[in-house]
Amino acid sequence: MTLLKVDNLGKSFGGVKAVDGISFELKAGELLALIGPNGAGKSTTFNMVNGQLKADQGSIVFDGHELVGQKPREIWRKGVGRTFQIAETFASLTVAENVQMAMLSHDGKLFSMWRRAADHKRDEALALLDQVGMKAQADRPCSELAYGDVKRVELAIAMANAPKLLLMDEPTAGMAPKERNSLMALTKELVVQRGLAVLFTEHSMDVVFAYADRMIVLARGRLIAQGKPLEIRDHPKVQEVYFGSGKTFEKIAEKAAEVNAAVGAATA
Template identity: 90%
Template sequence: MSLLQVNNLGKSFGGVKAVDGISFELAAGELLALIGPNGAGKSTTFNMVNGQLKADQGSILFDGEELVGRRPREIWRRGVGRTFQIAETFASLTVVENVQMALLSHDGKLFSTWRRAADYRRDDALQLLDQVGMQRQADRPCSVLAYGDVKRVELAIAMANSPKLLLMDEPTAGMAPQERNSLMALTKELVVQRGMAVLFTEHSMDVVFAYADRMIVLARGRLIAQGKPLEIRDHPKVQEVYFGSGKTFENKEAAT
């Protein structure tokens, strides 16, 4: 049974259909890439799954439960984590304190009378940091970290609610090729270890083809193709919409 089932999902802004009746599924232990040219509807789809936007039509079933109409915090507490294109951490806090803040939030104690937040579930926070290779830097301020390390901290924060589903919005944006591969290899490892599912958007086609188990392709709000990477690579409609006639994924990667 699929962990995530999206059926006939749609969203309009004024008279423009940003997402037009798309359907797809995602299983536990699977990395699914959501790709498409600018304006394809990727961000809108992401934000509907996350609860930041409410769908005009359709259904989003997560582990058998409807998500449409639920707030982002409710969805997060049900086991849906998220990372952002621009990493979101508290620069003034240490690495471990950032993860502890996420644990406090998950436990519903962020706005309670807790005053010794620095002591709260520190061992659990350190364990999460160990999983992303950041435990040795636990007591460093996030403000002094390299950007690739900040993205790892953000991943640890996203894991604080033990997600069954992780949404990753442009996870490798702004990263050098070696950092990109390192982060996605780590994500793949966590997927296998935890049996969770990952839905991610990504502009770097080398990352997509190297790490996605399956891909779905949007264009002008509609789903035009889905399948395994090699199937998508050779799909004539995808080639036409993404690059125009005479161009291929290989041509694009060679030029970047």
């Protein structure tokens, strides 16, 4: 089932077309990677889907709702979660309270001063933390966590509104290779369990090729290719504008395939 449909999307800044008439679709249960060189229009596209930027043209239809012109909070309430390149949590609150704060916001009770976050849907918060492997640290302040664990907490926060679509902005930025694979394997598991759709940007090509079901490639604001990883690997235009030589590109894809096989064996 198509959950997100982007059609003829465009955005200009002055006389520069940052995004120039791109179209793509995303289905439930699918991880779609949005990649491209610096200045390709990735962040602009991502922020239009999230509502941080308003499109100049085109449409973004999510689960039957037009998102263009809607604010990020309105989009979030419709079932769109998001993680950020730099993990955003409340360092002074416990792990569980961070998730409970997101639940309070979703339930429209964030500004009910009589209600403490620690009293709100704790069992549901713990269940989410259990899914991301952080239940045992539920009562620790986020300030005490390693960065990889903070990213897991952020993922639980993003899941607090039971989203159908999850937007992940460079989810593995700043993480070691082992942590990167652990986080993305967890994300893929959640996609399968919950039937989520995930749109993510990422600079680590090993992560992209290991975990993306499909890829869309932007260059200078235009969509130049889309398809499955092997199709993108062999696409001459992608190799030319993004990866340089095909030989280098093939090595990245081969390494990622090994990671994907190992992950598949571990979770089978």
